[in-house]
Amino acid sequence: MSAQLLTYLFVGASFTLYIGIAIWSRSSSTKEFYVAGGHVHPVANGAATAADWMSAASFLSMAGIIAFEGADGARYLMGWTGGYVLLALLLAPYLRKFSKFTVPDFVGDRYYSQAARLVAVVCVIFISFTYVAGQMRGVGIVFSRFLEVDINTGVLIGMGIVFFYAVLGGMKGITYTQVAQYCVLIFAYLVPAIYISIALTGNPLPMFGLGSTMVDGSGVYLLDKLDGLTTELGMAAFTSGNKSTIDMVFITAALMAGTAGLPHVIVRFFTVPKVRDARISAGYALVFIALLYTTAPAVAAFARINIINNVDGMTYKDAPSWFSKWEDSGLIAWRDKNEDGVVQYRGGNALQPAKPAFTGERGSSGERLLENSHSAGENELYIDRDIIVLAHPEIAQLPNWVIALVAAGGLAAALSTAAGLLLVISSAISHDLLKKTFKPDITERQELLFARIAAAVAIVIAGLFGIYPPGFVAEVVAFAFGLAAASFFPVLLLGIFYKRMNKEAAITGMITGLVFTFSYIAYFKFISPADNNPDHWWFGISPEGIGTLGMLANFVVSLVVCRFTPPPPAEVQALVESIRVPSQKTSS
Amino acid sequence: MSEKNNHAYWQANLRLMLVLLVIWFSVSFLAGIIFVDFLNQFRLYGYKLGFWFSQQGAIYFFVLLIFVYAWRMNVLDKKFGVSEE
Numbered sequence: 001m002s003a004q005l006l007t008y009l010f011v012g013a014s015f016t017l018y019i020g021i022a023i024w025s026r027s028s029s030t031k032e033f034y035v036a037g038g039h040v041h042p043v044a045n046g047a048a049t050a051a052d053w054m055s056a057a058s059f060l061s062m063a064g065i066i067a068f069e070g071a072d073g074a075r076y077l078m079g080w081t082g083g084y085v086l087l088a089l090l091l092a093p094y095l096r097k098f099s100k101f102t103v104p105d106f107v108g109d110r111y112y113s114q115a116a117r118l119v120a121v122v123c124v125i126f127i128s129f130t131y132v133a134g135q136m137r138g139v140g141i142v143f144s145r146f147l148e149v150d151i152n153t154g155v156l157i158g159m160g161i162v163f164f165y166a167v168l169g170g171m172k173g174i175t176y177t178q179v180a181q182y183c184v185l186i187f188a189y190l191v192p193a194i195y196i197s198i199a200l201t202g203n204p205l206p207m208f209g210l211g212s213t214m215v216d217g218s219g220v221y222l223l224d225k226l227d228g229l230t231t232e233l234g235m236a237a238f239t240s241g242n243k244s245t246i247d248m249v250f251i252t253a254a255l256m257a258g259t260a261g262l263p264h265v266i267v268r269f270f271t272v273p274k275v276r277d278a279r280i281s282a283g284y285a286l287v288f289i290a291l292l293y294t295t296a297p298a299v300a301a302f303a304r305i306n307i308i309n310n311v312d313g314m315t316y317k318d319a320p321s322w323f324s325k326w327e328d329s330g331l332i333a334w335r336d337k338n339e340d341g342v343v344q345y346r347g348g349n350a351l352q353p354a355k356p357a358f359t360g361e362r363g364s365s366g367e368r369l370l371e372n373s374h375s376a377g378e379n380e381l382y383i384d385r386d387i388i389v390l391a392h393p394e395i396a397q398l399p400n401w402v403i404a405l406v407a408a409g410g411l412a413a414a415l416s417t418a419a420g421l422l423l424v425i426s427s428a429i430s431h432d433l434l435k436k437t438f439k440p441d442i443t444e445r446q447e448l449l450f451a452r453i454a455a456a457v458a459i460v461i462a463g464l465f466g467i468y469p470p471g472f473v474a475e476v477v478a479f480a481f482g483l484a485a486a487s488f489f490p491v492l493l494l495g496i497f498y499k500r501m502n503k504e505a506a507i508t509g510m511i512t513g514l515v516f517t518f519s520y521i522a523y524f525k526f527i528s529p530a531d532n533n534p535d536h537w538w539f540g541i542s543p544e545g546i547g548t549l550g551m552l553a554n555f556v557v558s559l560v561v562c563r564f565t566p567p568p569p570a571e572v573q574a575l576v577e578s579i580r581v582p583s584q585k586t587s588s
Numbered sequence: 589m590s591e592k593n594n595h596a597y598w599q600a601n602l603r604l605m606l607v608l609l610v611i612w613f614s615v616s617f618l619a620g621i622i623f624v625d626f627l628n629q630f631r632l633y634g635y636k637l638g639f640w641f642s643q644q645g646a647i648y649f650f651v652l653l654i655f656v657y658a659w660r661m662n663v664l665d666k667k668f669g670v671s672e673e
Contacts, residue, residue: 066643071624074642078616081647085612088654089605093661207644211634221634239628239639248621274672276662283654290647297643580601581594582665583672 006404007146014184014408015161018415021180022165022173030448033170034101034427035270040175042277046284048178049268051185051412052420053080053259053285054292055131056138059185059413064388066300067307070230071241072248073300079252079481081286081293083259086489088282091260092269094496096278097579101270102424103263103488104432110495111503112572114437119510123487124263124428127480128421129462131264135418136466139411145329145390146407152467158415159463166419166426167455174419175271181412186291188409192393192402193295196302199396206298226301229308234347234377238301244534250545257551258481261488264417264424275582303392310395311381312345316365319343322394327368330358331384334367337374341365348377356382422462426455479521482547486513490554498562499576505562513554520546597668604660608653615641615649 001009027033040048058080066073098106104124108117136155143154165173190206197209201222213221220228227237236242243251259265268285269278311323316334326332333356334343341364351372359369390410393403430451435442442450487510494501494509521543524532534540541549567573578584619627620642627638635644665671 071639071642074620077643078620078646081650082612082616085608085650085653089608089657210644211632211640213634223634223636223639239636241624245622249617252616252621276658276665276672279654279658279661283651283658286651286654290651294644294647577594580598581670583670584590584594 001400003400003403004146004148006401007407010401010404010408011147011411014180014412017180018161018177019164021177022169025169025172025176027168027170027172027448030101030431030444030451032172033448033451034423034431035267036170036172036175038099038271039273040271042272042281043284044175044179045268045272045277045281046286047182047288048175048271049265049281049285050288050292051178051182051416052268053265053289053417054185054413055417056135056410056414058292058296059189059410060138060142060389061386063296063299063303064385066297067304067388068383068385069242070236070238072243073297074241075243075248075251075255077293077297079255080259081289082252083256084282084286084289086256086260087265087269088279088286091266091492091496092278092282093275093582094579095266095492096269096272097275097582098575099270101267101431102427103266103492104428105436106495107491107506108432108436110572110575111491111506112569113503113507116503116507116510117432117436119507120488120491121428121432123483123510123514124432125425127262127484128264128425128428129458129465131480132418132421132425132458132462133465135414135421136462138414139418140466142390142407142410142414146404155463155466158411158418158466159459162415162419162422163456163459166422166459167452170451170455171267171271171423174423178416178420181416182288184412185409185416186288188405188412189292189299189389190295191405192396192398193299193302195398195402196306196392196396197298200302200305206302207294210298210301222301222305226305229305230347233308233312233345234379236347238304244540246540247534247537247542247545250541250548252545254482254485254545254547254551257485257489258483258547261484261492262481263428263484263488264420266492267424267427268420299389299392303388303395306392306395307383308345311343314343316341316343316367320395322391326384326387326391330356331387333358333370333382335370335372335374335380336363336365336367337378337380339364344378344380346377346379348379349375350377350379350382351375354382418462422455422458425458426451429454429458479517479543479547482517482521482544482550483514485547486517486550486554490551490558494555494558496576496579499573500562500567501558502562502565502568504565505558508561509554509558512557513550516553517547517550520550593668594670597664597670600664600668601661604657604664608657611649612653616646620646 104117104120107120139158140151140154143149144151165177193206194204197206198204201209201212202215203209203212213219231237272278272281352375357371359371361369363369435447491506491510524543624638628636630637632640
C-alpha cells in the first residue's frame with residue numbers, strides 16, 4: 001500500500017477512536033466539564049497531562065532543533081521536564097487541596113480580590129491563545145504534507161474534531177481522548193526511533209543507542225562519529241554548545257518555571273481525587289513525557305548522521321524522492337555554488353538571507369532557482385529544522401506504515417494540546433469572568449451552556465489564527481513560557497509558602513513581571529529586531545530567557561510591597577494553613 | 589495540639605523539599621550547564637558525562653525525585669496523622 005493511503009487509514013482510524021471516546025464520556029455538570037468530576041485515576045491523568053503538555057513543538061520541532069544545535073538543545077530537554085519537579089513539589093498538591101476549578105479561582109480567593117482574578121484571567125487567555133494558534137497551524141501542515149489537502153482544509157478538519165470532543169465532552173471528554181492520543185503519539189515517535197537505532201547501532205533502545213558504537217564495524221561511538229563528521233564539514237561539533245552559560249541558565253529556568261506556571265498543565269491536577277494522587281500523578285506524567293524527551297536527542301543525532309551521509313556529495317540528479325518533495329514545499333533548498341551538480345553540505349548558512357526565496361524557475365540540474373545571494377561559505381544546502389521528524393523515516397528508508405504512523409502521531413500531539421488549551425480558555429470565560437465576576441446568579445445549567453459556547457467560539461478563533469497566521473505567532477509561542485514564569489509562578493508559589501503575602505503584593509508583582517518581560521521581548525522582536533544579539537542584551541540574556549529575570553523582579557517587588565501593606569485577613573491565612581495539610585482529622 | 593502537629597508536619601515537608609530541590613538544581617543547572625565542559629572530560633559509555641547529564645541524566649533524576657517525594661510524603665502524612673485514608 002502507498003504511504004498516502006496508509007496515512008489516510010491511520011489518521012481516519014485514530015480520529016474515529018477520539019470521537020468514539022468523546023461520545024462515551026460526555027459531561028453533564030460543570031464539575032465534569034471543568035475538572036472531569038475530580039475522579040480521574042492518577043495514571044490516566046499522567047498520560048493525559050503528557051499528551052496535553054507535548055505539543056506539535058515537542059513532537060515535530062524539538063528533535064529538529066537539537067539535530068542542528070546539538071548541545072544547546074539541552075535547554076528544551078531540561079527546561080520542559082524540570083518544571084514538573086517544581087510542579088510536583090511546590091504547586092500541584094496544594095492546588096489540589098484547594099480544590100476549585102481554575103487557576104484564576106485560586107488567585108482570586110487566595111488574594112481576596114476580583115482585580116487579581118481579572119489580571120489572572122487576562123494572563124490565562126493571552127498565554128493560551130498564543131499557544132493554541134501554533135497547534136492549529138501544526139495540524140494544517142501535517143495534513144497538507146501527508147494527505148495533500150490544502151493547509152486551510154486541514155485546519156478546518158482539525159477544528160471539527162476538537163470541536164466535537166471539547167464542546168461535547170469538556171474536561172472529561174478531553175482527558176480520555178488525551179490518554180488515547182498519548183498512546184498514538186508515543187508509539188508514532190518510538191517506532192521510527194527504534195528502527196533507526198537498530199540500523200545505526202544495533203541497540204533497540206534509542207536512549208542507549210545514542211551512547212553505543214556504530215554497527216559499521218569501526219567500533220567508534222556514535223556521538224564521536226557525529227562530532228567527527230560535523231567538525232570535518234566545518235560545522236560546530238554536535239556535543240559542544242554555542243550559547244553562553246548565563247543565557248543557557250536563564251532560558252532553562254524560564255522554561256522550567258513557565259512549565260510549572262502554565263494554566264493548562266496546572267488544571268490537570270484538579271482532576272484527580274486526592275492530594276496524594278496529585279503528587280504521584282505528576283510523577284507518572286513525567287515518566288510518560290521522559291519517554292519522548294530522552295528519545296528526542298537520539299532521533300536528533302541519528303537524523304544528523306543520516307542527512308550528512310545521504311546528502312553530502314550526492315549528485316542532485318540522483319537525489320531521492322524525499323529530497324525533491326521537501327524542496328517542492330520550500331523547506332529544502334540547494335544552490336549549486338561551484339556548478340558541479342553535486343550537493344556540498346558544510347557549516348554556515350548557504351544563502352543570504354538564510355531563508356530561501358524561490359524564483360519559480362529551474363536550474364541546469366533541475367533544482368529550484370533562488371533569489372537569495374551567495375553567502376560566504378562553501379555550504380550549498382538549506383534544510384528547515386521542522387522537517388527532521390517528518391522526513392527522517394523517509395530519509396532512513398523505513399517502511400510506508402511507519403511514515404504514515406508519524407503523521408497520525410503529529411496530529412495527536414497538536415490536537416491534544418489544542419483541546420487542553422481551549423478548555424482553559426473556555427473555563428476562564430464561563431467560570432471566572434461570568435460566574436465569579438459579572439453574572440454570579442446564573443444557574444449551573446446556564447454556566448455549562450456558556451462554557452460550551454465559549455469553547456466553540458475559542459475554537460473558531462484558534463482556527464482563524466491557524467488559517468491566517470499573524471506573522472508574529474511563531475515568534476511569540478516560545479515566549480508564552482517567559483510570561484507564565486514571570487506572572488503566575490511567583491504568585492502561586494508565594495500564595496502557598498508565604499502566609500503574609502497579600503493582594504497588593506500579588507497584583508503589583510504580577511504586573512511588574514508581565515510588563516517587564518513583555519516589553520523586553522517586544523523591544524527585541526518587533527521594535528528593534530536588528531539589535532537582537534548578545535551585544536545589546538542585558539547581562540547577555542536573550543529574550544527567550546528574560547522570563548527568569550521577570551520572575552525574579554516579580555519576587556522582589558512582591559516581597560517589598562508586602563512589607564508596607566496590611567497582612568491578609570484571618571480567613572485567608574486560615575485558607576493557607578488548610579491547603580498545606582492534606583487532611584485534617586477532628587482535633588486530636 | 590493540632591496546630592503544633594501541623595507546624596511540625598510542614599517543617600518536615602520543607603526539609604524534604606529542600607533536599608530534593610538541591611539535587612534538582614545540581615543535576616540540571618550545575619552538571620548540565622555550568623560545569624558541563626568540566627564534566628565532558630569524563631565518559632559514560634559513548635557519552636561525554638556533561639552531555640549525558642544535560643540531554644539524558646537530568647531527566648532520569650527528575651522522574652526519580654518526584655517519585656521519592658510522593659513516597660516520603662505519604663510516609664509523613666501517616667506519621668503526622670494527616671493522611672487522606
